[in-house]
Amino acid sequence: MKNSLLFGSLLALLATGCQPASAPDAPATTASGTGPDLMENSPGMMAEHDHMAGMAATPAAAAGQGPYAQAMRLHDAAMNRMDALAAERQRLAGALAQLGTAKPANPGRAARLRRTVAALEAADGQMMDWMHNAHAPDSTSHSGAQVAAYWQQQLPVLRKIDQRTTAALDSARALR
Numbered sequence: 001m002k003n004s005l006l007f008g009s010l011l012a013l014l015a016t017g018c019q020p021a022s023a024p025d026a027p028a029t030t031a032s033g034t035g036p037d038l039m040e041n042s043p044g045m046m047a048e049h050d051h052m053a054g055m056a057a058t059p060a061a062a063a064g065q066g067p068y069a070q071a072m073r074l075h076d077a078a079m080n081r082m083d084a085l086a087a088e089r090q091r092l093a094g095a096l097a098q099l100g101t102a103k104p105a106n107p108g109r110a111a112r113l114r115r116t117v118a119a120l121e122a123a124d125g126q127m128m129d130w131m132h133n134a135h136a137p138d139s140t141s142h143s144g145a146q147v148a149a150y151w152q153q154q155l156p157v158l159r160k161i162d163q164r165t166t167a168a169l170d171s172a173r174a175l176r
Helices: 002-015 043-053 066-079 082-101 107-133 144-174
Strands: none
Touching: 066 107, 066 144, 082 107, 082 144, 107 144
16 A cells, blocks of 8 residues: 555656756755755645644754754655665565576575565655654744754654665665
8 A cells, every 4th residue: 555655656746747956955865866856846745845844943944954954854865765665676576576487496585685675665664654653843832942852853763764765775776
């Protein structure tokens, strides 16, 4: 289900004709690992940013600094690699299927492929879970300090997601 939603989201993104972001502090990588942030201008991503931006509530956050801005940079970097996670998962699933028909069978490689596919799925799942469960306090009913504290607490979670995503993609690419 998650995979079909992600795939549908990616297709919708491609259909919108997204333009590269021009923000100088935007993460420099995309799903392929190079180039500008192509998901930045997606209507869905913009709505998500608009929703979360209302929760920033501090001058530092508005200026692109502080825990909210750091969290959004990590979020954006992770989201920009979601299609790479899906592509690598698909590539490895195909390799696993081909390996199943190969003579003689290579159970060691098959196990590595399965572990790497599981790591790719876990990285994707962790990001999706964070996005669905992150509920920043509303800046109209909480102080700027409370909102900043929330985003500060989210930074280690997002860093772990970033590390897991990077490790999963590196593992997948090593199996080429």
